Structure formats: structure tokens, C-alpha cells
Amino acid sequence: MEYIANTTEFQLENTAVALGKFEGLHRGHQLLLKELDKFKKQGLNSVMFTFDLPPNAVINHDYAKVIYTKDERKRILSKTSLDYLIEHPFTEQFSRLRPEEFVKKVLVDKVGARQVVVGADFHFGYRRAGNVELLKKLAPQYGYELTVIPKLQMDGEDVSSSRIRECIKEGRMEEANRLLGAPFTIFGEVIHGKKLGAKVLGMPTAN
DSSP: OEEEESOSOOOOOSEEEEESOOSSOOHHHHHHHHHHHHHHHTTOEEEEEEESSOHHHHHTOOOOOOSSOHHHHHHHHTTSSOSEEEEEOOOHHHHTOOHHHIIIIIIITTTOEEEEEEETTOEESGGGOEEHHHHHHHHHHHTOEEEEEOOOEETTEEOOHHHHHHHHHTTOHHHHHHHHTSOOOOOOOOOOOOOHIIIIISSOOOO
8 A cells, every 4th residue: 555645746547536534444434445445446546535634623723532543544554455545734725625626636636536435424625515416516527436335324323433432432442343343453662661560460561
């Protein structure tokens, strides 16, 4: 997988692109990745397009906790069949980009989209004015085809990153793992401490 980050200078061609924040890489997100695999078998390059910062952090200065860091997300995706992960810089200037400008200047001209895959609740562009209906409307003009994945539900509720964050916050890890489709994992470097775990708890712990 090729990782494109910290730059707006890239040029791809003949791609199938999944659009979204992809914070948790949960079961709903995995449905989009499976759709990309279908198009990859047809000869297209599979691309996940997301941002280096959550849009809310830039627009509303809301720095909510994330499920996976960028490095953790990249590590997980590197084990999939994805060809490209694009973390586009999300700046105040970029946040003002009109929906159709995003489609033309970024999605088509830079990413080279021939197939676009989104969730049913996907929004984009200035003030989130762009949606699935607009993507459908613009598809013939800009030469791509659109696939919309319905919102996945488990236990009568939507599978979402906010739901998983709440599970982790409350210690409901079995539910979080079911929604993620894999055990929640934290990556980091283990360092030596004072070895109190072995003495106090009777077992070693990770620092």
C-alpha cells in the first residue's frame, strides 16, 4: 500500500475510491473496502481517501478522542489489499471548497476516480452541503460511477465510530470488538519501568 500524506501534490488514474473519515475502520467501513476489492479485480486501483485531521477539529475546534491514531490506521490498512491510502490535509481553506469543486478538482482531476464508494449518510464540501444525491447528479458529467453502501446496523443500532467510542469509554469492550470486527488494539513502544507489576500484582505489566 502506498501512503500519501502531508501533500496535495499527487496524481492517480483509473481508481476506485472510498470516501469518508474512516476513524474506526469498523464493520461498516469494511463493507466499503470489500466493494473496492471488487473494482480492483476489474483492473482499477483501490484508494481510501480521508483526512489528516477530523474536520470538526478544524471547523469547530472540537478535538474529540479518536479510536485509532493515523499511524494505527495506516498499520491496519497496510495488511489489506488497498493500493493507496490518501490522508489529504484538511485546512480552513480546504473546508471552504464547494462540493462540486471537490468533485472536479480533487476526486476526478487528482484522484482519477472512475468508481466512487460512499456510505449512505456521506456529506462533503463547504458546510457539508454535498451528499449522495449530488454525487449521483454529477456522476455522468465527470465520468464516474457511484456505489452507495447502506448504513450497517447491529443490535438495532447503527454501527458508527461515535458508538464505538462510547463503548470504549464505558469499558464495554466486547461490544466494541463486535462493532469493529476485530479486537480493539493500541500500538506503542513498550518501555522498562520500575517492575512494580510483578511485585505488587504478581504479574508483569506493559508501560
